[in-house]
Amino acid sequence: MTLRPAAAAALLLATLSACNALPEDYAPKHKKAQPTAKATLAAAPSPVPTLAADNPARLAAARAVVPAKLDSYSFDGDDKLIDTPFGPVLLRHGHNPDAGHSEPGIIAAYYLRAEGDRFALVNSYPDAAVSGSFGNLTRWSVSGAFTGLPVIVVEGGGTWQGCTVGLTDLIELRPIGPAPIASITTTFDTSGMTEAKGEAYEGTLTDVHRDSDFTVRYKGTDSFAERYVRRGNRFVLEGGDSRITGC
Known part of the structure; x- marks a missing residue:
């Protein structure tokens, strides 16, 4: 028997409706899949709000739009x-x-705009961080642990009249420019000031809770800890007075 095209199409639709032989767990390919635990973790915010971007090509492109030298x-x-x-x-x-002895080192910050594989300079902050002596600071890094924005961690210090002091400064990179959010004395040594032994302390920043608090643990002449808590746009020492009195 030969069916007309319209009759054939009607018969095919009726047959498909009647059979309904697809498995119960069938899902069309375009159906939105339910998120798995792995997908949920992948979509969660990274614990570090900044990513290293200094591959050689990008770094060279960024350097090309900023000063090669800054004053001295x-x-x-x-x-x-x-x-x-x-x-x-x-x-x-x-x-x-x-x-000279009293002159610090610096961290300069240059805010850029990506334009394809090149950059344009948006803003310059040549003294985003200033620390240290004899024209240099001790060490520096960038952390995402303290706030929801990248924070420059700068260590610097010096010795004045036999008293050695080292500071750790936290500078937050905000859209409107770098801003200091804490300054902590992490090295203190008075042994050069007196014939007696003096005092000596080394502090380490630990137990950091983003946008909340962190602890500085000291070892040396004595062992103790001091806690800094977020108040507005800065971290301040809980209780107000540090046991490190200064020179």
Whole structure:
């Protein structure tokens, strides 16, 4: 028997409706899949709100739009190009080998805008961080542990009249520019001031809870801890007075 095209189509539709032979767990390919535990973890915010972006090509492109030298400071070559929520930022460690005792080292921050495989300079902050003596700071890094924005962690210090003091400064990279959010004395040594033994302490930042608090644990002449808590846009010492009295 030969069916007309219209009759054949009607028969096919009727047959498909009547059979309904698809398995109960069948789902069309376009159906939105339910999220798995792995997918949920992958979509969760990273615990570090900044990503290293300093691959050689991008770093070279960023350096091309910022000053090669800054006043009397030369750059060490340990630049860091980071991706922030508001765009890429190039951080440069400047030092002056001919500086006097009281002159610090610097971290310069350059806010950039990506334009294809190149960058445009948006804003310059040549003294985003200032620390240390003899034209240099001790060490520096970038952390995502303290706040929801990248934070420059800068260590620097010096010795004055036999008293050695080292500071750790936290500078938050905000969309409107770098801003200091804490300054902690993490090295203190008075042994050069007196014939007696003096006091000596070394502090380490630990137990960091983002946007909430962190603890500085000291060892040396005595062992103790001090807690810094977030108050507005800064971290302040709980209780107000540190046991490290200064020189």
